[in-house]
Amino acid sequence: MTTERSTGPRPLRGADKAKPRRKQVLLRLHPHLYDALARWAGDELRSTNAQIEFLLRTALTEAGRHPTAPRVVPREIADRHGDTEPTMLRRRTG
Incomplete structure (x- = not known):
């Protein structure tokens, strides 16, 4: 009796569903x-x-372009509104 072997990589158990796969990019x-x-x-x-x-x-x-990070309002804009510190804003989702 012969056993067949898989030639490809073994699928990950559960981890593949939990995290999106990382993109591979060629960078010169x-x-x-x-x-x-x-x-x-x-x-x-x-x-x-x-x-x-x-x-x-x-x-x-x-x-201010990271999709999951809060956006910081530049000091010039905060100063116009009378704030002493830059304000953290959350991007709207959906």
């Missing part, structure tokens, strides 16, 4: 830029990929 970088990112990642004990993702997430949040 100048070698000097990559080296600088890799050094910075090493200084912060991150992989280069995690460092790039961290920087992108930070930039999106600061620009």
Whole structure:
């Protein structure tokens, strides 16, 4: 009696349903830029990929474009309304 083996990866149990899969993106970088990112990642004990993702997430949040982060109203706008500190706003969903 022979047993058939699967040639593909085993499906994840439950985890695949809980989290959306990460997108894979081919990113072309100048070698000097990559080296600088890799050094910075090493200084912060991150992989280069995690460092790039961290920087992108930070930039999106600061620009008020991260889909899950609160948006900060710039100081100039807050000052016009008499607020002393920038205000956190939640994006509307749905």
